[in-house]
Amino acid sequence: MRYKKITPDNSVFVILSFEGPDLYSQAGGLGFRVTELSEALAKKGFETHVIFVGDPYKPAVETLNQKRLILHRWSQWISKYYPLGVYQGEEEKLYDYNESVPYFVLDEIARPAVKEKKKLVVLAEEWHTAECVMRLSDLLHYFGLRDKAVIFWNANHTMSFDRINWGRLAFVATLTTVSRFMKHYMWDMGLNPIVIPNGVPDxxxxxxxxxxxxxxxxxxxxxxxxxxxxxxxxxxxxxxxxxxxxxxxxxxxxxxxxxxxxxxxxxxxxxxxxxxxxxxxxxxxxxxxxxxxxxxxxxxxxxxxxxxxxxxxxxxxxxxxxxxxxxxxxxxxxxxxxxxxxxxxxxxxxxxxxxxxxxxxxxxxxxxxxxxxxxxxxxxxxxxxxxxxxxxxxxxxxxxxxxxRYAWGQVVDNLLRKIEYAAIMQKSDMGD
CATH class of the missing domain: 3.40.50.2000 (Glycogen Phosphorylase B;)
Structure with a gap:
């Protein structure tokens, strides 16, 4: 088996997160992580989609960074009733996210990527996206596309760990976290996530x-x-x-x-x-x-x-x-x-x-x-x-x-190597 590298020519990224680049969408470090990670991927040439609970008064879709970075502001129709930020009306937004995002990713991102002979790489953040990831994996499997995707789910914190179906999530996705401290914490739960640290913008x-x-x-x-x-x-x-x-x-x-x-x-x-x-x-x-x-x-x-x-x-x-x-x-x-x-x-x-x-x-x-x-x-x-x-x-x-040593460019290089390994573990077809 020869080494198969993740490149902009063979991969499309999707980042799933409640928080994101908008001020409305930032309540802590996660919003900054998603913003900087998506920009770093786009700078390396990857088509990168970010699906997040965005400002209700900004465009539903916004294209940046020479059309490589595409922001999808989700649940805007709900957010108009909750002006105080991303986590106001959290349960309503969560329901909407879980019900609609998997089908959107399947039809609007995964299928076009496969037609272009590209792999779908999903990077999901925090407990809010766990159910969405599981549904997305099931959809891809049902339509014969699961082997064209690599799915990561990342834990930035222990918040709401009790709301996650860990057995199902670990079956459909490669679990990651941000530090060895968190890795060891999750060991006690019978989990063994891969460590991919946060980064610092240039x-x-x-x-x-x-x-x-x-x-x-x-x-x-x-x-x-x-x-x-x-x-x-x-x-x-x-x-x-x-x-x-x-x-x-x-x-x-x-x-x-x-x-x-x-x-x-x-x-x-x-x-x-x-x-x-x-x-x-x-x-x-x-x-x-x-x-x-x-x-x-x-x-x-x-x-x-x-x-x-x-x-x-x-x-x-x-x-x-x-x-x-x-x-x-x-x-x-x-x-x-x-x-x-x-x-x-x-x-x-x-x-x-x-x-x-x-x-x-x-x-x-x-x-x-x-x-x-x-x-x-x-x-x-x-x-x-x-x-x-x-x-x-x-x-x-x-x-x-x-x-x-933690500049985002270096962190992304680290991430790409982990994705290449996860593709093997998930039996994902990397193509030529």
């Missing part, structure tokens, strides 16, 4: 504007300038981060803690606890600010201990924050991968990670890795870095080097 490696970084830092007259970005979820250990800031304040240090949280209800508890611990929390509400407007708003709020950024933070500003802060707290208790931590490293920032799925982080080499939920561990490490600036400089250098 723009995160672009050098930051040092002049803008300096102006950003000049706004604050603090001993520690910190940042945290993420969903308001107990696993993200927001209370630990707030308690660390409160402890620094009690010790006499001036701290400015910038946070970009999600809208989850748990945020109310976090802010309540912060204020109860004596922290002054200020809500910064802006709309597409220029850099000058952003600096002016930060200047007005700099006396606050905690500054909540209640607006969409552009990538340019995010890179400035990642690089310009003394530390970014990505201190999760259970993190399947930790995309924020890797993006901070790509920008040359100092990140404090947890120690579960953040396999790219090496303690005191390219990151600070926290072993406990004790806020004093954060505090002590901040004081350590303040007393040993050379260590922080080394961490910043090594962080960029480590992150480059």
């Amino acid at each position: 723009r995160m490696f672009q050098g930051v504007d040092r002049e803008k970084v300096a102006r950003f830092r000049e706004v604050f007259e603090s001993d520690f300038l910190l940042l945290k970005v993420g969903r308001m979820d107990p696993n993200k250990r927001w209370n630990m981060a707030m308690d660390a800031v409160a402890e620094l304040k009690r010790r006499g240090s001036k701290v400015n803690f910038l946070i970009r949280p999600g809208r989850e209800p748990y945020g109310g508890e976090v802010i309540y606890n912060a204020e109860r611990n004596g922290l002054y929390v200020y809500n910064l509400n802006l709309s597409k600010p220029t850099f000058e407007e952003l600096l002016e708003a930060l200047q007005e709020a700099r006396d606050a201990d905690v500054l909540t950024l209640n607006f969409v933070v552009e990538d340019e500003y995010l890179r400035i924050f990642y690089y310009g802060c003394d530390a970014v707290l990505a201190n999760s208790g259970m993190e399947p991968f930790g995309l924020v931590g890797l993006e901070v490293m790509a920008c040359g920032g100092v990140v404090f990670t947890g120690c579960t799925g953040e396999e790219y982080a090496i303690p005191y080499q390219n990151a600070i890795v926290l072993e406990t939920a004790d806020p004093v561990e954060i505090v002590n490490n901040l004081y350590y870095l303040k007393s040993e600036p050379a260590v922080g400089q080394k961490i910043r250098r090594e962080a960029k080097i480590a992150a480059k």
